Amino acid sequence: MKLLLTSGGVTNASIHRALLGLLGKPVAEASALCIPTAQWGHPWCGPASARRFITDGSPATMCGLGWKSVGVLELTALPSVSQDRWVPWVKEADVLLVDGGDATYLAHWMRASGLAELLPALSETVWVGLSAGSMVMTPRIGKLFVEWPGAPDDRTLGLVNFSIFPHLDHEMMPGNTLAAAEQWASSVAGPCYAIDDQTAITVVDGTAEVVSEGHWKLLRA
Incomplete structure (x- = not known):
């Protein structure tokens, strides 16, 4: 699987070019599935914000990029559906667009639904987070970002070897300062990136590269 890990979505031309490079074809020729599941685990989110994500009604441009088709994959529903139905939907998609919310809740449902187990078979699929x-692709998110009461700890899937502090210096999140990110990094083992909403990290074959028109910092190599 090819990863495009963003803080705020496809927010500038550099991130858009990175997406095209991972897809290997125009957006208009690619099919997408969007996954809003993480929203249900976060107190700031709900039906209205999930609708904004699916209809691309927010600045986090993902679903409205001009895809050939966009469908919705709700992970909480998948345990009640035969894998013979939903696995082909995922395998046929060129890209999975995965919304924010609580990463531990998302990790739980990725495991419970069987999607996490399927990921190694999706070698050409692009994951846009x-x-x-x-953050769900990282080993840990730190207690600072755990909002789901059912989370046993801050561990997530660990498909990459670094952690992410998102929304650096966001105007609506005054606590997301570089100083706060540095303190957060001190409690999370391994490499840590602080990235703003104009920054993304691509991961292909285990190699991570930062794509940015904004501000970011590698807090610990």
Whole structure:
């Protein structure tokens, strides 16, 4: 699987070019599935914000990029559906667009649904994460970002070897300062990136590269 891990979505031309490079074809020729599941685990989110994500009604441009088709994959529903139905939907998609919310809740449902187990078979699929949709691929998110009461700890899937502090210096999140990110990094083992909403990290064959028109910092190599 090819990863485009963003803080705020496809927010500038550099991130858009990175997406095209991972897809290997125009957006208009690619089919997408969007996954809003992480929203249900976060107190700031709900039906209205999930609708904004699916209809691309927010600045986090992902679903409205002009895809050939966009469908919705709700992970909480998958345990009640035969894998013979939903696995082909995922395998046929070129890209999975994964919204933010709570990364531990998303990790739980990725495991419970069987999607996490399927990921190694999706070698050509592009995963585009937004905030928690990116953080879920990391080993840990730190207690600072755990909002789901059912989370046993801050561990997530660990498909990459670094952690992410998103929304650096965001105007609506005054606590997301570089100083706060440095303190957060001190409690999370391994490499840590602090990235703003104009920054993303691509991961292909285990190699990570930062794509940015904004501000970011590698807090610990």
